[in-house]
Amino acid sequence: MRSGSKNFLSALDFFLLFFSSEAIATICASTNKYARTRIVERPTHARSRGSWEEVTPSEMLQFIGLVIYVGIVKVPRLKLYWNMGSMYSGLLPPQIMPRSRFIALLTLLRVPDLDDASQLPRGKLRHVWWLLQHINQVSAKLFQPHRYLSLYERMVNSKGRSGSRQCVSDKATKRARYKLWVLTDPDTGYTVQVSARTGRRVQPGPHGLAFDLVCDLCAIYLDQGYKIFMYNFYPSARLFCHLLERRTVACGTTGKDRRGFPAELKDTLWGEKAGRGDIRWLRNRNILYLQWKDRRVVNMMSTMHTANQKVTAERKGSTWTQISVPKPLLIHDYNAGMLGVDKSEQMIECYSVLMRSVHWWKTLFFHCIDIAC
Template identity: 40%
Template sequence: MTGREGYDRLFRLRPLLDEIVVACKAFYHPHQALSIDERMVASKNCIGLKQYMKAKPTKWGFKLFVLADAHNGYTCDYNIYQGKLFTATGKGLSFDAVVDLLDVAHLGTGYHIYVDNFYTSAALFRHLHQLRYGASGTIRQNRLGFPRAQNSMPKRADRGAIRWLRDGPLLYTKWMDTREVTMCSTLHKVYSGDSVQRRVRNRDGTWTTRRIPIPAPVKAYNRFMGGVDLSDALLKLYNVAQKTQKWYKKLFYHFVDIAVVNSFLLNKEMALAKGGKPLTQRQFREELCMLLLADCGRAAAPEEVECNPITIVDNSFTSHASKPLRAENLGKDIKCASSETHTTAFSCSALVVTD
C-alpha cells in the first residue's frame, strides 16, 4: 500500500530500471573523474513523484540523481527520487544520494568525485575519504561543519585573491572572481601556478584584460563537473520521447534513451581505441535501427503443414477455425494451406472455410 514501508512507487518500471542499471555498470568502466548531479525528465503528470526545480531548464518533471563519467558523459548509474524514504540514514538527502550511487564493490576506489553545493558537506567528504574516494565541490558557508576562520575574505578584495584553511583531509578555499567562490576538496593543494584571463576594472574606470591566479580546486571543478550536463545534451540531441498521459511511459522512454546513448559512447570508445573514425550519434542510431529491423526480418518461418485429403462425410466435423462444417458448406470455397482456393468435397488438416 502507498506510504507503507517497503512499498515501491516504481514497481511498474522496476524490472526494466534494474536491468538498465546493471547494463550501465557491466559493459563500461569509467575514467577516474566522475560527477554527480540532478537530471530532470520533463513531465506534468499529476503524481507525487513529480518535482519542481526552478534552477533547471526543465522545471517540472521526475528528478534523477545521476553518476556520469566526466570524460564523455556516460551514465554510470542513476536513482529516481521518490520523496522521503524509510531507509534514509538520517544524514540528509544529499548525503544519501551520493553514497547510494557509489558502489565500491563495482567501481573500486581511487575515483575523484565532483559535486555542487547541494551535496558538498564535511560529513560526506570525510565519509568518501574513508572509502578512499577523493571529492571536490563548491560549498555553502552555512553548512554544518564549515569552519569559521579569522582570515575570511574582505568584501572589497581584489580579483584573484585567495584564502584557504585545512581541517584534516579537508581543504577549504575561497577565491574572489566576479563574486566569492568557496570550495571544499580532499584532492588538491591550494595553488598549482595556474592562471586565467579576466577583465579587471582599473581605478580610473577603464577596463583591462589580465591574468589572475586560480586555485587548483576551482580549475579542476570547472573541467570535470560537467559530466551530467554533457550526458543531458547527448540525450536531448535525439530522443524517443513521445507525448503520453501515462507517467511511467515518460520514464520508460528515458530509460531507452539512456541505453542508446551509452551504447553510442561505447561504440565511439571502441572505434577510437582501434584508431578508426567513430560514428556520429545520428549515424549510430540509423545503424542501430537497421540492425533491429534485420533481426525482425529473420523471424523463424512457420513449420510446413502436411496436407492429407479427407473425404467430408461427417456433418459434425469441426474445421481448424472451430466452425462446424455442415452439408450446406460443401458448395463453398475451401482453402487448403498448401493449395489455391477451389471448390472441393475434400478437406485437409489445415482447413479454412471462406464465405
C-alpha cells in the same frame, strides 16, 4: 568499454546491449499480462484496448523504434504521423504499424512490477524500478569509468501526475519535472548510474539524503581510488570523511551555511574587501575548505588538492582588456570534472524521445531509452 566486448557496427548494436532479447521478452510478458487484466477489469470499446493481440518481441522493438523516430522527426500532433493525405504523408510510422496498434501499445505498456513496495527503498517507483536497476546493471557491466566521476541532478520533463514530480523555477523551463540523480563519466558523458527521487515522503538515513545518494550511486566504485566531482547539494564533512575511509577522494562546491563549514570562513567582510584572484583557506580533518574571489566568492571543499596549487585564468578587465587572474587548481579541476554533465545532457537532450503520458512512470521509461541511445 570493458574487455571481451564484441565489435559493434551500428547504433542498434549498442542499443540492444541495454534492451537485450531477454529484457524485451520480459517487457512483452508484463505488457501482455497487464493488458489481459485491464481488459477484463475495465471493459471498453476504445481502439487502444478494444481488440488486444499479444505483443511479440519483434513488434515491441518496432514500437520502441517508432518512439525514437517520433523524438527525431517532430510534427505538431501524434496522429499526423499516420495522416496519408496531408503534407506529412510519406513518414515512416504507417509503414511499421497502424496508429491504433501504436496507441494500444503506448497505453498498455508495462515493465515488471514489484508487488511488495516494502522491498523498495523508494516505494512509488515500483512500476519502473526493475528497468532502472536493469539499466544500472548493464551500464556498470559494459563500461569501466576513467579516473574521474561526476555527480549531478538531471531534470526530466513530464506531464504525468505524481508526488515524485517537482516544479523547479530556476531551471531552463518552469514546468513540472522529475528529478534524477546521475553519476557520469566526465571524459565521455556516459551515464554510469542513475537514481530517481520520489519526494519527501521517503525518509532519508541518519546522515541525510545527499549522503545516501552518493553512497548508493558510487557503491560499486568505492575503494578503487576514483576522484568524484559534485555540485553543492552533496558535499559535507561527514560524506567526504566517509569517502576517504573508502579510498575515494572528492571535490565540490558548497555553501557557507552548510553544517561543518568552518566558522572562520563564514564572515562576509572578506569577500567585500578581497580583490579578484584572492583566496583564503582552512584545512580540517583532511578536508580543504577554500574560498576564491572572482566576480563573487566561490566556496569549495576538496580532499584531493592543496591550497597552493594554482593556474592562470584570463578575464576581461574594466576597460575590456585581457587580464590574468590567479586561479586555484581546485577550481580548474572542478570545472573540467563537471564537463561530463554538459556532455551527458547534450547527448540526452538532442533527440529526446519524451512523449506525453498520463502515467508518470512512462516518462522514466522513455528516459531509459534516451540513455540506451
